[in-house]
Amino acid sequence: MSLISAPITYLDHAATTPMVPEAIAAMNATMLEGGNPSSLHASGRRARRRVEEARELVAQRVGARPSEIVFMSGGTEADNLAVKGLYWARHHADPARRRILASAVEHHALLDPLTWLEKAEGAVADLIEVDASCRLDVDALRAALERDPSDVALISCMWANNEVGTVQPLSEVVALAAEHGIPVHSDAVQALGHAPVDFADSGLDAMTLSSHKLGGPTGVGALVVRRELDAVPLLHGGGQERDLRSGTLNTAAITAFAAAVDVAVTRRDEESRRLEALRERLVAGVRTAVPDAVVNGAGEPGPTHRLPHVAHVTFPGCEGDSLLMLLDAQGIECSTGSACSAGVPQASHVLIAMGMDELAARGSLRFSLGWTSTEADVDRLLAALPSVHERARAAAKAGRR
Amino acid sequence: MRYLDAAATTPVRREVLEAMWPFLTGEFGNPSSHHGLGDSAARALEGARRDVAAALGGRPGEIVWTSGGTEADNLAIKGLALSRPRGRHIVTSSIEHPAVLEACDYLARLHGFRVDRLEVDASGIVDVAQAERLIGPETTLVSVMLANNEIGTLQPVAAIAEIAHREGALAHTDAVQAVGSVPVDAAALGVDALSLSGHKLGAPKGSGALWVRRGLALEPLVHGGGQERGRRSGTENVAAAIGLAAALSLAVEVTPGGPRPRGPVEALALARDGFVRDVLAGADGAILTGDPVRRLPGHASFCFPGTSGEAVLLGLEQDHGIVCSSGSACAAGSDEPSGVLLALGIDPEVARTAVRFTAASPADLDGVAAAVVEAVRGVRSLGD
Numbered sequence: 001m002s003l004i005s006a007p008i009t010y011l012d013h014a015a016t017t018p019m020v021p022e023a024i025a026a027m028n029a030t031m032l033e034g035g036n037p038s039s040l041h042a043s044g045r046r047a048r049r050r051v052e053e054a055r056e057l058v059a060q061r062v063g064a065r066p067s068e069i070v071f072m073s074g075g076t077e078a079d080n081l082a083v084k085g086l087y088w089a090r091h092h093a094d095p096a097r098r099r100i101l102a103s104a105v106e107h108h109a110l111l112d113p114l115t116w117l118e119k120a121e122g123a124v125a126d127l128i129e130v131d132a133s134c135r136l137d138v139d140a141l142r143a144a145l146e147r148d149p150s151d152v153a154l155i156s157c158m159w160a161n162n163e164v165g166t167v168q169p170l171s172e173v174v175a176l177a178a179e180h181g182i183p184v185h186s187d188a189v190q191a192l193g194h195a196p197v198d199f200a201d202s203g204l205d206a207m208t209l210s211s212h213k214l215g216g217p218t219g220v221g222a223l224v225v226r227r228e229l230d231a232v233p234l235l236h237g238g239g240q241e242r243d244l245r246s247g248t249l250n251t252a253a254i255t256a257f258a259a260a261v262d263v264a265v266t267r268r269d270e271e272s273r274r275l276e277a278l279r280e281r282l283v284a285g286v287r288t289a290v291p292d293a294v295v296n297g298a299g300e301p302g303p304t305h306r307l308p309h310v311a312h313v314t315f316p317g318c319e320g321d322s323l324l325m326l327l328d329a330q331g332i333e334c335s336t337g338s339a340c341s342a343g344v345p346q347a348s349h350v351l352i353a354m355g356m357d358e359l360a361a362r363g364s365l366r367f368s369l370g371w372t373s374t375e376a377d378v379d380r381l382l383a384a385l386p387s388v389h390e391r392a393r394a395a396a397k398a399g400r401r
Numbered sequence: 402m403r404y405l406d407a408a409a410t411t412p413v414r415r416e417v418l419e420a421m422w423p424f425l426t427g428e429f430g431n432p433s434s435h436h437g438l439g440d441s442a443a444r445a446l447e448g449a450r451r452d453v454a455a456a457l458g459g460r461p462g463e464i465v466w467t468s469g470g471t472e473a474d475n476l477a478i479k480g481l482a483l484s485r486p487r488g489r490h491i492v493t494s495s496i497e498h499p500a501v502l503e504a505c506d507y508l509a510r511l512h513g514f515r516v517d518r519l520e521v522d523a524s525g526i527v528d529v530a531q532a533e534r535l536i537g538p539e540t541t542l543v544s545v546m547l548a549n550n551e552i553g554t555l556q557p558v559a560a561i562a563e564i565a566h567r568e569g570a571l572a573h574t575d576a577v578q579a580v581g582s583v584p585v586d587a588a589a590l591g592v593d594a595l596s597l598s599g600h601k602l603g604a605p606k607g608s609g610a611l612w613v614r615r616g617l618a619l620e621p622l623v624h625g626g627g628q629e630r631g632r633r634s635g636t637e638n639v640a641a642a643i644g645l646a647a648a649l650s651l652a653v654e655v656t657p658g659g660p661r662p663r664g665p666v667e668a669l670a671l672a673r674d675g676f677v678r679d680v681l682a683g684a685d686g687a688i689l690t691g692d693p694v695r696r697l698p699g700h701a702s703f704c705f706p707g708t709s710g711e712a713v714l715l716g717l718e719q720d721h722g723i724v725c726s727s728g729s730a731c732a733a734g735s736d737e738p739s740g741v742l743l744a745l746g747i748d749p750e751v752a753r754t755a756v757r758f759t760a761a762s763p764a765d766l767d768g769v770a771a772a773v774v775e776a777v778r779g780v781r782s783l784g785d
Contacts, residue, residue, distance in 0.1 A: 008437060008438065012431075012434055012436065012438075012439075015431040015433075015434050015439075016429060016434075016636065017429075018427075018429040019425060019426070024425060024426065027425065028418070031413045031418060031605055032415075032418065033412070034404075034410060034411065034412030034413070035410065036406075036409040036410035036600075038409075039406060039409050039410070039726055040711075040714070040727075041406065041714065041724040041725070041726065042402075042718060042724065043402075043404065043406075043724060044406075044409070072468075073468030073469075073472070073635065073638075074468075074635045074636060074638075075635070075636075076623055076625040076634050076635030076636070077468070077623050077635060079625065080622070080623045080624060080625065088511070092511075107625070108625045108626045108627070108634070109624070109625035109626065109634060109635070110625075112624035112625045112626075112627075112634065113624045115624075116621075120620075212636060217425065217638075217640065218636055218637070218638045218639065218640065218641075219468060219607045219608075219638030219640075219641050220607065232511070234475070234622055234623065235471055235472055235475045235622070236475060236499075236500065236503030236504045236506070236507050237471040237474065237475070237498070237499045237501075237503050237504070238471065238499050238500065239499070246471050246475075246499070246500060246503065247468065247469050247470075247471035247472060248410065248469060248470075248471070248600060248606050249606065250468070250469075250605070250607035251606060252413075252605055252606065252607075253605070253607050324436070325435075327436075328435075328437060331437070333434070333436035333437060333438055335434060335435075335436075336435075
C-alpha cells in the first residue's frame with residue numbers, strides 16, 4: 001500500500017510527517033494486544049513490558065536514563081509541564097523566583113503557558129531577543145540573568161526553531177545557567193532526528209520530545225526530566241509516570257513512538273546528508289526562479305547552525321497566503337509558518353523577532369522535507385514556482401492599488 | 402484466555418482500527434495546516450466530533466478532545482473551578498476515581514479550595530441528603546461519577562446535579578465506566594460536564610473527550626497553538642478521535658428517546674446475576690461489594706474473607722486462564738486496601754481480599770463461577 005495515495009507533493013514535514021513503516025507495524029501489533037500496563041495479570045504485564053522496552057529504547061537513543069523519560073500526550077503537553085510544572089515547584093520552594101527566561105522565538109506551546117502564568121499567577125516572562133538569523137543573543141540572556149539570578153525560576157530555550165530551522169547555542173545557555181544553579185528546559189521537538197540530541201551531554205534538566213514530527217503517531221511525546229528535579233504535575237490521578245503524569249499509559253502509541261525515535265536517530269547521519277542535498281537543490285532552484293527571494297535563518301549548514309530539512313523563504317512583494325493557496329491548487333503542500341498559526345493573518349512572532357518587517361514576514365513560506373521527500377518533489381515545486389510566484393505578485397500589486 | 406477486566410481496559414475493536422487506519426497512513430495531515438491534507442484531516446475530525454456529540458446527547462461544539470479520561474476529569478474539575486471559583490468549595494464523593502479525587506486535592510493544596518467528600522451507604526450509593534446539606538451558595542462544583550469502577554454502583558447523578566444547580570453550582574460527572582453500558586444522555590442528566598475515555602470502549606488508549614455545556618468558561622490545562630478553540634492546545638490526534646467516534650457508534654445507538662447502549666445489556670445483567678448467585682452460594686463467606694441491582698450490567702465485585710485477593714487472582718489466571726483484577730488498575734500492586742471499599746464500611750482486612758470481574762458479553766461469564774469457587778477454596782485450603 002502506498003503511503004501517499006494522491007499525487008501530492010508534501011513539503012510540510014515540520015508540521016507533521018507520515019508515520020514510518022516501523023512505527024505503523026509497532027502500533028498495529030500493540031493496539032490489538034490490549035492490556036492496561038498498570039494491571040497485574042498477564043496482558044497487563046505484557047503491556048507494561050512494551051512500555052518499559054519503549055522507555056529504554058527512547059532513553060538510549062536520546063542519551064537519557066529510562067527513569068528520566070515521562071511519556072505524555074505530545075510536545076505541547078510536555079512543554080506545558082516543563083514550564084508550569086517547574087515554575088510551580090521552584091516558585092513554591094522559593095516565592096522570590098517568579099521570573100522565567102525564554103527565547104523570543106519559542107513555539108506557542110512554550111510561549112502560551114508563559115503568558116498564562118504571567119496573567120493568572122503573577123509570573124514574569126523575560127523574552128530574550130535573537131539575531132537576524134534567529135539565533136539567541138547569549139549576551140542578552142546573560143544580562144537578563146545577571147540582573148537578578150535569585151528571582152529566576154527557570155530558563156527555556158528551544159533546541160532548534162520550528163519555523164526557520166536555526167539551531168540555538170544551547171551549550172552556552174546551559175553553561176550560563178549552571179553558574180547560578182538554574183534549571184534549563186529545551187523544546188527539542190524539531191531537532192530530534194535532525195540534530196545530534198543527547199540529553200546527558202547537553203547538560204539540560206528537561207527536554208521536550210514529540211512523536212508525530214519524527215515519524216511516530218500523533219498523541220504521544222515525552223518530557224525527559226532529571227529525576228532530582230521537582231515538578232508539579234498538570235494531570236493528577238492514578239499516579240502513573242512517577243506521579244508526574246497520571247492517565248492510563250498509551251501503550252500502542254508509546255511503542256510506535258519508540259520505534260520512530262529508533263529509526264530517526266539511527267538513520268540521522270545518512271538522512272541528514274540526503275535532506276541537506278535536497279534542501280540545497282530546493283534553495284538553488286528557488287533563487288533561480290525568483291532571484292529576489294530571501295532565504296531566512298542561519299546560512300551555514302551543520303548541526304550547530306541549522307536543521308537540514310527546513311528552508312524558509314521570503315518572496316518580496318507577495319502574500320504568503322496567496323502563494324500557499326496557489327501551490328496547494330497544484331498539489332504542493334507547504335506552510336506559511338507553524339501549522340498552529342497557519343491561516344492566522346498575523347505575521348509570525350519568530351520572523352518579527354528576527355527583525356523582519358511585517359510585510360516581508362507575511363510574504364514567507366516554509367518548505368520542510370522529510371523521509372518521504374524526493375528530488376521529484378523538489379522539482380515539482382520548482383516547476384510550479386515561476387507561474388505561482390508571478391500570479392501571487394500580480395495579485396498583491398492589484399490588491400495594493 | 403478469558404478476559405474479565407474490561408473495566409481496566411478493552412482491546413481495540415477491529416472495526417475501530419480499520420476506521421483509524423487511513424489516518425495512521427495516507428491521511429496523515431495536521432488539521433491546523435491549510436492545504437489539502439490538512440483540510441481533509443480537519444474535516445474528518447469534525448465528523449468524529451459530530452458522532453461523539455450525538456452519542457452523548459450533546460452538540461458538536463460541546464466536545465473537547467482530550468488524551469483520555471484522566472485528562473478529561475482534570476480539565477473538567479480544574480478548568481471549571483478555576484474559571485469560576487465562586488466560594489472555592491467543591492463537593493465530590495468518597496468513591497471517585499483518583500483522577501477526580503487527586504484533581505480536587507490539587508485545588509485544595511494549591512488554590513485554596515475546600516473539598517467535601519460525600520459519604521456512601523453500604524452498597525456504595527452517595528448520600529443525597531448529605532449533598533443537600535453540603536451544597537450551598539459557596540459551592541463551585543459538584544462532581545459525582547455515574548458508575549463506580551471498582552464496585553459498579555450507579556449513582557443518582559441527575560438528583561445531585563439538580564441540587565447543585567438549585568444552589569448555583571456546576572455539576573460534573575465521570576462517565577468513563579458508564580458510557581456504552583447504561584444510557585448516558587448528557588443533556589437529560591442535567592450535568593454541565595461529562596468525562597469519557599476511549600479505551601474502556603474498544604477505542605485506543607490516548608483517546609477521550611470532555612463534553613462541556615455550551616457557553617461555560619473552561620480554563621485550559623494545556624496552552625499553546627490554540628486548538629479546540631483554545632480549550633486544549635496540541636496537534637489534534639485525528640486517528641484517536643476517529644477511533645473514539647467509531648467505538649462509540651458501535652457501542653451506542655442514537656434513538657429519538659436519547660442514546661442507548663447497543664449491546665445486550667439486559668442479557669449481560671442476567672448472566673452477571675447468575676454468576677453472582679453461584680459465586681455467593683459456592684464460595685463460603687463471599688461478599689458482593691456494591692449494590693446488587695443498581696450496578697453496571699457486566700460488573701461483579703466480591704470480597705473473599707480469609708483469602709488474599711492476589712492469591713485468588715493468581716489461581717484464576719494460572720489454573721483457569723481467567724483474567725480479572727483486585728480493583729482499579731491504577732492501584733494494582735499497592736498493599737493499601739481500596740479507599741472505595743473502606744468508604745463502604747468494609748473492614749480493611751476484608752477489603753484486601755477484593756476481586757473484580759468485568760465482562761463485555763454474557764458468554765464471557767460461562768463457567769466462570771465454578772472456577773472462582775474452586776480458586777477461592779484452593780487458596781483457603783493453603784491457608785489452613
